[in-house]
Amino acid sequence: MRDIAIVTTQETGNIARTLVGRAARSVRERTNLVAATNQPSDYVLNCMRLATNSVQVEGYSGNRFHEGAEAYDAVERFCIKSAAELFGSKYASVQAWRCTNGLLGVTRALAKPGDRVLGLECASGGYYATSTKAHLIGKLYDVATYTVSESDCRLDYDLIRERALHERPKIIFAGDTSHSRDWNWPAMRSIADEAGAYLVADISQTAGLIASEVLSSPVQFADVTLFATYKTFRGPHGCIVLANTGEIWKAIQSRLYPELQGSVVASTLAGLAATLEEAGTPEYAEYQRHVVDVSRRLAEGVAAQGVEIVTGGTDNHGFIAVMPDDGNSSAADACQMLSRQGILTNKTPIPFDRRSLFASSGVRIGASYIANLEVSDDEIDSIAGRIGRTIRSLH
Numbered sequence: 001m002r003d004i005a006i007v008t009t010q011e012t013g014n015i016a017r018t019l020v021g022r023a024a025r026s027v028r029e030r031t032n033l034v035a036a037t038n039q040p041s042d043y044v045l046n047c048m049r050l051a052t053n054s055v056q057v058e059g060y061s062g063n064r065f066h067e068g069a070e071a072y073d074a075v076e077r078f079c080i081k082s083a084a085e086l087f088g089s090k091y092a093s094v095q096a097w098r099c100t101n102g103l104l105g106v107t108r109a110l111a112k113p114g115d116r117v118l119g120l121e122c123a124s125g126g127y128y129a130t131s132t133k134a135h136l137i138g139k140l141y142d143v144a145t146y147t148v149s150e151s152d153c154r155l156d157y158d159l160i161r162e163r164a165l166h167e168r169p170k171i172i173f174a175g176d177t178s179h180s181r182d183w184n185w186p187a188m189r190s191i192a193d194e195a196g197a198y199l200v201a202d203i204s205q206t207a208g209l210i211a212s213e214v215l216s217s218p219v220q221f222a223d224v225t226l227f228a229t230y231k232t233f234r235g236p237h238g239c240i241v242l243a244n245t246g247e248i249w250k251a252i253q254s255r256l257y258p259e260l261q262g263s264v265v266a267s268t269l270a271g272l273a274a275t276l277e278e279a280g281t282p283e284y285a286e287y288q289r290h291v292v293d294v295s296r297r298l299a300e301g302v303a304a305q306g307v308e309i310v311t312g313g314t315d316n317h318g319f320i321a322v323m324p325d326d327g328n329s330s331a332a333d334a335c336q337m338l339s340r341q342g343i344l345t346n347k348t349p350i351p352f353d354r355r356s357l358f359a360s361s362g363v364r365i366g367a368s369y370i371a372n373l374e375v376s377d378d379e380i381d382s383i384a385g386r387i388g389r390t391i392r393s394l395h
């Protein structure tokens with residue numbers, strides 16, 4: 001049998017191709033400083049393209065429901081083994097479609113509906129799914145929050161301990177969406193032990209930095225560690241869940257499939273395998289170190305224009321520049337203005353923000369994407385200068 005094209009391009013109006021091409025160019029042709037984004041390598045993208053779409057990969061490796069998926073068993077097993085080796089965990093799962101699904105599956109595995117869970121508040125840099133009622137976790141569970149310190153916007157472990165002992169949650173979520181400092185994982189472990197809680201670390205933002213030992217790892221301290229694989233990790237849009245006991249791992253697996261999801265996306269599995277392979281190389285670690293260097297240089301350049309940076313700087317791939325307090329303009333205005341200049345960022349609340357979520361006082365700036373490109377120090381300084389001047393000009 002020969003390969004056939006199902007629909008040739010001549011039979012369509014090429015509308016999708018035009019729209020998608022425009023969408024891709026709108027990012028590629030601008031300076032992408034959105035901290036949540038990245039660009040997988042050609043190796044990862046090529047492996048994803050190689051994976052066929054015409055396969056139903058449902059169930060777990062060695063226990064599939066459809067014929068034709070057995071070759072993907074080897075891909076999934078490779079991912080599991082590589083992820084566990086890379087991060088030093090006993091167990092790994094690559095079934096969750098997205099980290100937000102992973103978080104729900106993990107919460108279902110460790111707590112009963114109605115149980116209290118404790119997460120970092122959004123304005124303090126926490127992820128909405130583990131700290132608000134907007135996500136299903138917040139609808140099924142009783143979500144309480146902790147904050148950073150009001151004095152310096154850093155994590156204050158005495159304060160977190162106080163909150164945990166007061167709330168007595170079943171799960172404490174650690175990890176963040178937009179905190180630019182490293183976490184003290186042994187401190188979080190001891191707080192969880194004192195409160196009788198499971199510790200779940202969501203390292204979506206920083207997984208690549210942790211894999212390369214640029215930041216400290218929670219894996220030995222948390223009951224479960226999980227992350228979105230497309231940010232600093234530089235992979236496809238998937239999720240990796242790591243656990244240290246077979247009991248917890250099994251409970252999570254059954255919550256992910258069959259309770260929460262159906263089949264696995266073959267191209268995502270392929271992309272994860274390729275990213276995990278890359279993550280063991282010296283070039284990958286070199287890239288991760290470069291990400292932090294670029295992030296720090298950008299933060300210094302923005303601060304040099306007289307703009308405040310939350311916590312005064314950064315240890316990781318991103319940071320938050322603060323809008324002047326004496327003006328009417330919000331971070332939303334600044335981000336739109338920067339976007340018109342060809343610089344992509346995102347608005348975000350700052351700790352104890354006086355502005356609404358949609359206006360916000362923080363401009364989040366990240367280096368994961370541009371650290372892949374050949375950008376000189378002078379260019380970085382020039383970008384930082386433009387950002388700083390734009391923020392200062394908005395009163």
Ligand SMILES: Cc1ncc(COP(=O)(O)O)c(C=O)c1O
Pocket residue numbers: 036097098099100101127175176177178202203204205228229237238239
């Ligand atoms: C801490 C954290 N967890 C999860 C996610 C989202 O992951 P996904 O898009 O895979 O659901 C984000 C995205 O920004 C995040 O910052």
